[in-house]
Amino acid sequence: MHCEIRVEGTMSDMLTRAFPELEHVTISGQTVLFGPLIDEAQLYGLLDRCLSLGLRVVEMRRLPEPG
Known part of the structure; x- marks a missing residue:
């Protein structure tokens, strides 16, 4: 499955390195993380990582x- 996660604001290089499995671009004040995922467990792990880093999905x- 492929997914896209939009995060409020522009993520720093340090924050984007926390998501090595995803590509990223900045569009209209949001950072878009995107790429292939193995399963829903990986998706929930990514969302949990966003939460733990204080990112607003x-x-x-x-x-x-x-x-």
Whole structure:
């Protein structure tokens, strides 16, 4: 499964390194983390990581599978 997690604000380089399994871009004052995930357990782990780092998740969505 592929997902996108939108976080409020621009994440520092240090914070983005906490998500090595995901790519990231900054769009309109939000950081968008995106990439493939193995399963829902990995997704919940990513969301928990966001919470523990004090990040405010604005939106999470599943993306269509490539190709």
